[in-house]
Amino acid sequence: MKICAIICEYNPFHNGHSYQISEAKRLSGCDAVLCIMSGNFVQRGEAAIMDKYTRAKHAVLSGADAVVELPSAFATSNAELFAKGAVHILSSTPEVTTLCFGAETADKQAFLQAATLLNDEPQEVSAEIKRLTAMGVSFAKARAQAWQGLLDTVLLSSPNNILGLEYTRALLAKSSNIEILPIQRKGNGYLDTTLTENFSSASAIRAAITAQQSVDGNLPDFVQADLPNALENRLDTLEKYAILANTSEQIAKTCDCTEGLENAFKKAALKAETLETSLTNARYTSARIRRIALQNLLKIQETSIRAYLSNPLYLRVLAIKQTRNDVLSSLSKSSFPLIVRAHDENALNETAKKCYETDIFADNVHGLLYKNAPNKNIFL
Secondary structure (H helix, E strand, O other): OOEEEEEEOOOOOOHHHHHHHHHHHHHHOOOEEEEEEEOOEOOOOOEOOOOHHHHHHHHHHOOOOEEEEEOHHHHOOOHHHHHHHHHHHHOOOOOEEEEEEEEOOOOHHHHHHHHHHHOOOOHHHHHHHHHHHHOOOOHHHHHHHHOEOOEOHHHHOOHHHHHHHHHHHHHHHOOOOOEEEEEEOOOOOOOOOOOOOOOOOHHHHHHHHHOOOOOOOOOOHHHHOOHHHOOOOOHHHHHHHHHHHOOHHHHHOOOOOOOOHHHHHHHHOOOOOOHHHHHOOOOOOHHHHHHHHHHHHOOOOHHHHHHHHOOOOOEEEEEEOOOOHHHHHHHOOOOOOEEOOOOHHHHOOHHHHHHHHHHHHHHHHHHHHHOOOOOOOEEO
16 A cells, blocks of 8 residues: 655645645655644644644544644654654554655656755755854754855745755664655645635634634635634643642753743743744744744654654544555554544554653643543544
8 A cells, every 4th residue: 555644733724635635646646644643732832723623533534544743742842853753653653655745846856856965964054054053043043044056045034845855864864764755735825814815824824714704715614613612722820830830950951942032031931922922033033932942842852752752652543534444554563552532552662652652742732721522533
């Protein structure tokens, strides 16, 4: 069996995602589409707008054959670790032959060439990135400036291109046989918050939902029907409590919490405004601040993330088509244990069990915030 994988969040699932799934099937010639999707918390450092089982259901209703969960430790990390975590899991499954991703630049060779260069970064480029970040430039902007003239920096300055590059870098670093399949994004930009007809970005759709505006035409009908269950962001108070409850040394163990930023978090936790509002500046992006606060709350430390990347983990099934037992059989060929039923986690090694327990804790925190009942994987 040939499986085409898609790394995703579906926050929420929209028409552009439907288009990508259909194009992934058409262009890859695959027998099945497997989505590896963030759980209840996402890479923006926020709770997803709908719970993970509802979003997984939306994917299957739109043509995906199965959805497995990207562990919380990776799902809430920066682009590099997000990508490495997803590729680590996908690479364990021999019948995954293709990785499809949306991009502003749908040029396979450009991604492969740029990723090869980035994986062998010249010393002078590394030094320039260090110099620029020391001046207060964010890492993403510093990297794009340092590579100017050496590679196409459009690949380093557009959100989906950046993720696509990280996926490609992770695959090359693993010497994986999985081929990349970049697909041109349809509709407005990833960070565009303006609604357009039919193909608005997830950012624009979330903003409209928060403002109680209509998003008609941008979502499949089955997603539209679940909109009354959309969630508000309620994390800040709980995150401030976690900042106050932990020592500065504990906070500093969170990924990307560097340069004494833990002390700034301690001070910001006592202010009336949100942590994001207090700490975002030219150097520290709002997404970085949100991720640090969220990972501190969920007790996710960088050393743990690195350990998970070097150990066998698991494939936790969130949703699957009832008619695709062949896909389940294919996933069971993974070198990682498959978690479908209660007690399947008993097969996990010590490191994988710690990663899985973090997922359970994240689900429990989500349930505390949004009073959602525990759910089970969905067979559709």
